[in-house]
Amino acid sequence: MKVIVVGYGIQGHKRFKVAGEDAVGIVDPVAPEANWRRLEDVPIDRFDAAIVCTPDSPKIGLLRHLLERGKHVLVEKPLFAANGDDFRALEALARRTGALCVTAYNHRFEPHFVRMRDLLLSGRLGSVYRCRMFYGNGTARLVRNSAWRDTGDGVLGDLGSHLLDTVRFWFGDVADGFRIVSAERFENRAPDHVVIAAEGRPQIELEMTLLSWRNYFTCDVFAEHGSAHIESLCKWGPSSFIHRTRVLPSGRPPEESQILVQDDPTWALEYAHFKQLCEARTETDLSNDIWLHRALTRLGREIQAGNAA
Known part of the structure; x- marks a missing residue:
């Protein structure tokens, strides 16, 4: 499996190292080691899967770009979105294209x-x-x-x-x-x-x-x-x-x-598990992400409300 790492910060460095010979390139807007500055610049035939290690805000757009093209994704936690409908749309997209989307909880x-x-x-x-x-x-x-x-x-x-x-x-x-x-x-x-x-x-x-x-x-x-x-x-x-x-x-x-x-051992074990899921053509299930998003969003609002009070 050929893999690219999107976002080459602390987690990106770890993920690139663990991917070993599978890693074929880095996408990052500023890192000198990067092969491409934007995900859109990566030739579609150069990779099978991506490990996304970016800040939270661009994740949904990056995942949509990858899943639309049938690319498997391991994305760093937590996976946040504007609302639960975004998760359901991503899940439906992944199932339609046969791509696997998994959030990393090592x-x-x-x-x-x-x-x-x-x-x-x-x-x-x-x-x-x-x-x-x-x-x-x-x-x-x-x-x-x-x-x-x-x-x-x-x-x-x-x-x-x-x-x-x-x-x-x-x-x-x-x-x-x-x-x-x-x-x-x-x-x-x-x-x-x-x-x-x-x-x-x-x-x-x-x-x-x-x-x-x-x-x-x-x-x-x-x-x-x-x-x-x-x-x-x-x-x-x-x-x-x-x-x-x-x-x-x-x-x-x-x-x-x-x-x-x-x-x-967790990084290598998680990556090996991700590869096994991809090879088995496992269907994407974001129910855990939906639950976590709902719980964390509600708790975050409680914190903000308490601070405002």
Whole structure:
């Protein structure tokens, strides 16, 4: 499969490297390494698929251009549009031309995230009571210095999209019942520390920040027959997964523990999965993007309303 990378920033560099021999060119208006300045300049017979790593605003137009020509697309998260109808139109276009459009959520390929999903699906935990996640990095100053990144809902769209997608990866099609617990602008114009939560079963609490000077992820799942815990990601390793089995009526639980010390495998695994989907001629399904867009848009409006008040 011949692939072009559209947008050669931080993510574009990573994607180009992972594509390896499949990568045949770069589209970027300013990068000196670029082969073409505009997507329209790329000869249609030079590539089969594109990895789109641009800012949010031009994405829909770029995807439309590619899908109309039957080109498969892996697009960096989050995929935003003016409204849900844009997603449905893209989905219909992709299905009509036989092209696959997939939004990249590489944490679905994090080994401990897969392990958590498999444990939940196994039923060994029984009824799940509560899940809480924290995802933080220290990029507040970098974001503040970026004209296009320090806007809108800030860290909510950036890290919150990963966390909400992970909730759906683990628990399936959960209800969109999330609310803003807090949204702070400690250093930036846009929110740089946000907490959201949802009631029900399981209760879910998601905290995200650009003010964690050491990059950090943690998750705790509390359930009827035990609990499960993730600390850190492979890229920040070592990364650990602990499954504790409840002892009745009480007592110290036996636990299974796995610790990984390795490079981040998610980018290569996600690209390999994308290629497999393309080869299998998988039909485009943007239902997850529609759900995430609806949830993030509503939560973003809550933040703006709270700020105005």
